[in-house]
Amino acid sequence: MTSLAGLGPADLVDPDDRARRRVPLIPVLCGIPLVAVLFCALFSGWLVPDAAKGDIYSARLPAGSPGHLFGTDQVGRDILQMSIAGARTAIIGPVVIALGSMLIGLLLGTLAGYRGGVVDLLLSKYADLLLALPSTLIALVVAGLVDGGYWATVAVLILLFSPTDIRMIRGATLSQATRPYIESARVLGLSSRRIMFRHLVPNVLNVALTTMLLNVAFALVSMSALSFLGLGIAPGQPDWGRQLSDGRDLLSINAAASIVPGVLLIVTATAINLLGDWWQERAGVEA
Amino acid sequence: MTGGSWGLARFVVVRLAATVALLLVASFVVFGLLHLTPGDPARNLLGPRTPNPETLAQIRAQYHLDEPFWQQYLSWLTGVLHGDLGHSIRGNVSVGALIADRAVLTLQLAGLAFVFTLLIALPLGIGAAFRAGSPMDRTVSVLAVVGVGAPSFAVGMLLIYVLGVQWRLFPIYGNGDPGWDRWWHLVPPAITLAIGLAALVYKLTRTAVLNELRQDYVTFARSRGLSHRQTRQLALRNAMIPIVTSLGLVFAFLFGGTILVEVTFGLGGLGALLASSVTFKDIPVVQAITLLTAAVIALTALAVDLTYLVIDPRVRQRATS
Numbered sequence: 001m002t003s004l005a006g007l008g009p010a011d012l013v014d015p016d017d018r019a020r021r022r023v024p025l026i027p028v029l030c031g032i033p034l035v036a037v038l039f040c041a042l043f044s045g046w047l048v049p050d051a052a053k054g055d056i057y058s059a060r061l062p063a064g065s066p067g068h069l070f071g072t073d074q075v076g077r078d079i080l081q082m083s084i085a086g087a088r089t090a091i092i093g094p095v096v097i098a099l100g101s102m103l104i105g106l107l108l109g110t111l112a113g114y115r116g117g118v119v120d121l122l123l124s125k126y127a128d129l130l131l132a133l134p135s136t137l138i139a140l141v142v143a144g145l146v147d148g149g150y151w152a153t154v155a156v157l158i159l160l161f162s163p164t165d166i167r168m169i170r171g172a173t174l175s176q177a178t179r180p181y182i183e184s185a186r187v188l189g190l191s192s193r194r195i196m197f198r199h200l201v202p203n204v205l206n207v208a209l210t211t212m213l214l215n216v217a218f219a220l221v222s223m224s225a226l227s228f229l230g231l232g233i234a235p236g237q238p239d240w241g242r243q244l245s246d247g248r249d250l251l252s253i254n255a256a257a258s259i260v261p262g263v264l265l266i267v268t269a270t271a272i273n274l275l276g277d278w279w280q281e282r283a284g285v286e287a
Numbered sequence: 288m289t290g291g292s293w294g295l296a297r298f299v300v301v302r303l304a305a306t307v308a309l310l311l312v313a314s315f316v317v318f319g320l321l322h323l324t325p326g327d328p329a330r331n332l333l334g335p336r337t338p339n340p341e342t343l344a345q346i347r348a349q350y351h352l353d354e355p356f357w358q359q360y361l362s363w364l365t366g367v368l369h370g371d372l373g374h375s376i377r378g379n380v381s382v383g384a385l386i387a388d389r390a391v392l393t394l395q396l397a398g399l400a401f402v403f404t405l406l407i408a409l410p411l412g413i414g415a416a417f418r419a420g421s422p423m424d425r426t427v428s429v430l431a432v433v434g435v436g437a438p439s440f441a442v443g444m445l446l447i448y449v450l451g452v453q454w455r456l457f458p459i460y461g462n463g464d465p466g467w468d469r470w471w472h473l474v475p476p477a478i479t480l481a482i483g484l485a486a487l488v489y490k491l492t493r494t495a496v497l498n499e500l501r502q503d504y505v506t507f508a509r510s511r512g513l514s515h516r517q518t519r520q521l522a523l524r525n526a527m528i529p530i531v532t533s534l535g536l537v538f539a540f541l542f543g544g545t546i547l548v549e550v551t552f553g554l555g556g557l558g559a560l561l562a563s564s565v566t567f568k569d570i571p572v573v574q575a576i577t578l579l580t581a582a583v584i585a586l587t588a589l590a591v592d593l594t595y596l597v598i599d600p601r602v603r604q605r606a607t608s
Contacts, residue, residue: 129316132309133581134543137561141577144565145324221438225547228440229562244444248551251459255448262441266433273436274429 026278030271037268040087044238051085051238052077063256071254073246083260085238089227090268093154094219098212100158105165106208110196112166113173120170127163135160139222144231153232157222161215168211172204206283213276217269224265240265298606299593306589313581314367317574318360324568328352331568334376367578373571375564382575386557392462392469393556396480396549397541399473403481404488404537409530411485412492417519419497427489434486439544443479443551450475460553476552480544488537492530499526528599532591539587542580 040047054075063071063079070079112120130138138160143153176182177200185195224241227233233242240261247258321328329346330338346352351359366373372382415424451459463472499505499522508518546558553559557576564572595602 129309129312132313132584133577134540134584136543136546137577137580140546140562140565141320141573142323145320145568145570145573147325147568217436221436225438225440228547229550230566241440244440248444248447251448251452255452258444259448262444265441266437266445269436269438270433273432277432 024278026274030275030278033267034271034275037087037264038091040084041091044085044088048081048084051081052236060250060253062254070256070260073243073250073254073257079243079254079257079260082238082243083240083264086240086243086261086264089150089233089237089239090220090224090265093150093157093223094216096154097157097161097219097223098215100154101161101165101215102208102212104158104162105169105211106201106204108162109166109169110173110200110204113170114177114192114196114200123163123166123170127167130160130163135222136225139226140229140231143226144229147231149234150232153223153226157219161219165208165211165215168207169204172207173200176200176203210276210280210283213272213279217272217276220265220269220272295596295603295606298596302589302592306585309585310582313585314364314578315360317578317581318363320574320577321570322356324570331570332376334567334569372575375572376569377564377567382571385560385572386575386579389555389557389560392554393542393545393549393558395469396473396476396545396554396556397538399470399477400480400484400541400544401538403477404484405534407481407485408488409492412489413496413523415489416493416496416500419493424493428493431486431489434482435490437483438547439479439483440547440551442482443476443548446475446479447552462555472552472554476548476554479551480541480548483544484537484541488534491533491537492526495526495529496522499523528595532595535587535591535594536584539584542583 044051054073054077056076058065058068058072059074059076061068061072061076063069065071068078068080070083072078073082108119108123112123139157142160143156146152146156182195182199185199190199223232224239224244227239227241228245230242230245233239243261244258244265247254247261250257321331324331328350329343329352332346332350333342336342351362354362370383372386374380375382375385411427415427418424447459450457457475458472459475461472463469500519502522502525505518505522508521513521542558545556546562548554549556549559550562561573561576563569564576596606597603
């Protein structure tokens with residue numbers, strides 16, 4: 001085949017294409033630990049069924065003891081098994097929080113952005129009120145005083161997270177609502193419910209996905225902060241935050257008791273955050 | 288008076304009214320916390336004391352619990368406005384005295400963390416903006432994501448292990464004696480707080496400086512032949528306005544972070560007091576600290592807005608038009 005105006009096939013390749021096809025570093029680096037943690041969260045009951053059962057005769061063993069790679073805690077529970085089992089409360093709750101608050105965000109955010117008016121005003125005032133205080137403080141006070149265990153804490157955090165989601169979706173909706181395709185849908189006489197859910201929502205999904213990823217990381221930190229303070233987790237239940245506060249008294253005997261869950265928390269939260277950041281940049285979502 | 292200053296006065300009045308309204312709503316919500324707690328409010332307020340009918344009646348009278356909700360709230364608010372924040376259910380100490388006692392340590396911790404934050408974040412943020420897109424910029428930006436996301440109590444525990452147990456550089460627990468010993472005790476917790484905060488201030492600084500560098504006057508100055516150094520100085524001076532004003536809010540929000548860090552390092556400040564008061568359901572103390580924090584943040588935000596008005600003529604123009 002003759003080449004077009006002397007151009008070889010190599011010249012037709014967009015130079016940006018090569019960069020795009022290269023294996024992206026951040027998603028792979030973050031994906032590996034996340035998949036591992038997710039696997040532990042889903043199958044911890046099968047992987048380490050006896051994690052929460054302590055053996056008082058092997059309490060306070062240092063890391064590297066035979067049969068206990070990271071040693072044991074005050075009541076003889078194996079730190080490695082506890083840390084694997086702790087992935088469950090660390091992941092399940094935050095994922096539910098991110099999904100729940102995004103559901104509220106999508107429903108109310110599109111409504112506020114598209115309809116405006118009183119709904120918009122009330123929702124933005126609610127968000128203003130919640131943003132008037134540090135979120136750690138609100139979460140601690142509300143979850144602590146309600147004091148209803150793990151799922152009540154999840155419910156409280158959904159309510160605390162939803163204003164940010166409403167705001168993000170509202171902003172994204174506002175920027176979409178003036179575009180020609182919405183105008184033409186309106187001219188065609190589609191009902192506003194149909195326009196909102198069939199046309200607007202699909203176009204704000206990128207914003208929703210980024211916000212959700214960042215929310216999972218933030219919820220993970222908030223939930224484990226509460227359990228570090230002794231809230232939201234039943235005593236004896238494996239949880240990274242709880243392990244950290246229990247492990248403090250063992251620092252000079254078995255430092256791994258608090259270092260292992262601490263590092264797991266930092267790595268998991270960071271991996272999710274980097275992934276969210278990477279997706280945000282790739283999808284061109286404005287912060 | 289000219290029309291402009293009338294507009295200015297109106298802006299200030301509206302802004303003041305909004306702050307008062309926000310604080311009123313916040314106080315209402317804070318008062319509602321008492322009723323959010325499961326169980327009889329009177330028994331909750333009594334704490335661990337055995338509830339005999341007389342003391343219960345006394346508590347009900349003291350907190351007007353038999354009256355309708357609105358009147359309870361109004362009498363509570365009147366007390367608060369007169370400086371009466373009630374009594375702690377643990378040991379029957381006045382809440383005001385309890386808080387004043389702890390506030391000093393929290394302020395010292397927050398102040399030290401703030402200084403560390405500025406020392407780390409400002410040079411890095413400015414440097415990264417000047418060399419946007421360079422490997423140094425990207426590395427620091429990734430580090431900032433790590434810093435923002437890492438839970439302070441986990442970072443704190445690692446610092447306790449490395450600085451306190453392994454290297455024995457710092458004491459690992461407690462307040463220390465007032466004076467130098469106290470400040471020495473506060474270094475590791477302040478570093479912990481500063482890591483998360485510096486990441487935030489870094490992002491803020493980088494954005495502000497980048498924003499100025501993109502302005503027309505920078506291009507103009509460069510095309511007039513001003514040196515790189517001179518144009519950067521110009522941009523930097525303008526970028527400092529948003530940075531300095533948002534630092535006020537950053538400082539106010541620092542108090543949220545002190546809760547976890549004080550508990551991690553066993554410090555007896557306001558944050559640790561709040562955490563233990565929540566656990567013990569010591570509602571008057573929880574109400575007082577929450578309200579105090581809301582007031583500090585609202586007043587800081589007000590001060591920031593008014594400072595903006597004073598130092599930036601462009602903002603003044605927008606507010607009055």
